[in-house]
Each structure stands twice: as C-alpha cells, then as structure tokens.
Amino acid sequence: MKFWRASNRMTARAWRLAATAFAVFAMVCWVTMASADHHSGDEGLDCESIEADFTGMNVAVFPSGTPCTSPLGLCALNTLTGDLEGVAEVTATAAFDAPGLLFIVSQSLFLLDNGDTLTSDDAVAIALIPGESVANLSITGGTGEWENATGRLAVIGVADLAAGTSSGTLSGEICTPDDDDDDDDDDDDDDDDD
Numbered sequence: 001m002k003f004w005r006a007s008n009r010m011t012a013r014a015w016r017l018a019a020t021a022f023a024v025f026a027m028v029c030w031v032t033m034a035s036a037d038h039h040s041g042d043e044g045l046d047c048e049s050i051e052a053d054f055t056g057m058n059v060a061v062f063p064s065g066t067p068c069t070s071p072l073g074l075c076a077l078n079t080l081t082g083d084l085e086g087v088a089e090v091t092a093t094a095a096f097d098a099p100g101l102l103f104i105v106s107q108s109l110f111l112l113d114n115g116d117t118l119t120s121d122d123a124v125a126i127a128l129i130p131g132e133s134v135a136n137l138s139i140t141g142g143t144g145e146w147e148n149a150t151g152r153l154a155v156i157g158v159a160d161l162a163a164g165t166s167s168g169t170l171s172g173e174i175c176t177p178d179d180d181d182d183d184d185d186d187d188d189d190d191d192d193d194d
Contacts, residue, residue: 047175050153052082058164062089074104076166086112090122102126108137116144118174126159133159133166139174151175
C-alpha cells in the first residue's frame with residue numbers, strides 16, 4: 001500500500017533547505033547554551049562579562065611576521081574593539097561542509113593592546129547564503145591579567161568567503177582564578193595558629 005502520493009513528497013531541494021535551516025538553528029542554540037553563564041557560582045573564580053566587536057580579513061602572514069600555518073591555508077586577522085582591544089590571529093585547523101553550510105574548527109591567539117594574551121579553541125558555522133556566521137570560542141588560557149583563563153565567548157557575525165572578510169560581535173564570560181580566595185585561606189591558616 002502506498003501511503004505517499006507524489007504531491008506529498010518533499011523535493012530534494014526542500015529537504016536541503018529544511019536541513020540547512022535546522023542546522024543553523026541547532027548551531028545558534030548550541031552557541032547560546034555553550035556561552036551561557038556557566039561559571040556563575042563557581043568558587044575560586046573571578047569572572048568578567050565580555051562584549052566586543054570585530055572586523056577581520058584573511059591573511060597569509062600575521063603582522064608579527066608569523067606565517068599562516070593552517071593545513072587549509074586559512075588564517076584571519078581580526079581587529080577587536082570594546083572590552084577586548086587588540087587583534088586575534090585565527091588559524092583554521094579543520095573544515096567540513098553540509099548543504100549550504102561550512103563548519104570550521106580553529107584556534108585563536110588574542111594579542112591585546114595592553115600586552116596580555118588569550119587563547120581559544122573555536123567552532124564556527126557559516127551559512128553560505130547569506131553569509132551569516134556563529135561561533136563558540138572556548139577560552140583555554142592566557143597571560144597577564146588573563147593567566148589561567150577559562151570561559152566561553154559566543155560570536156555572531158557575517159562572513160564573505162569570496163572577499164575574505166568578516167565582522168560581528170562577541171560576548172560571553174572569561175574567568176580567572178580568584179587571588180582573593182588564596183589570601184583568605186592564608187588568613188584562615190593564621191587564625192588556626194592562635
């Protein structure tokens with residue numbers, strides 16, 4: 001018995017569009033949940049909310065003179081303004097595609113104007129038409145004010161793959177070990193001696 005008539009079947013194009021819409025929706029949900037305030041209430045962490053804008057362009061050599069080492073030949077230099085001032089050197093490490101989508105795995109090195117650094121592991125999704133992008137940046141460390149940093153940043157923006165440019169915003173939370181807890185523990189030890 002035939003349950004479907006030809007007029008009830010979705011065309012291959014309709015399936016691709018539905019799959020693309022679902023994938024973009026899933027990526028937006030994933031980025032939103034992943035960058036939620038996951039550190040709130042964690043003892044021993046000093047967390048700071050971050051909001052910044054960026055503009056980027058593909059590069060073969062970073063301003064520091066370091067060449068692009070991406071196995072895909074895909075590196076970008078993003079200029080940051082806002083709570084993070086400086087640049088981010090982004091190196092793609094892997095990529096795969098689905099109908100209408102491009103997924104990129106990358107690593108970023110943030111070189112901030114005050115001399116501090118941050119590092120992150122990134123997961124990026126780009127809807128090829130109209131070029132909207134979302135990303136989840138998992139903070140893996142840093143130097144200076146950001147030594148031993150953790151956290152997540154969500155990126156929402158646009159990417160023009162043909163021109164090699166991108167722009168958007170990033171927001172989330174970056175945490176560092178709370179030095180005040182160490183001082184409090186030392187004070188408690190001193191009280192125990194009395």
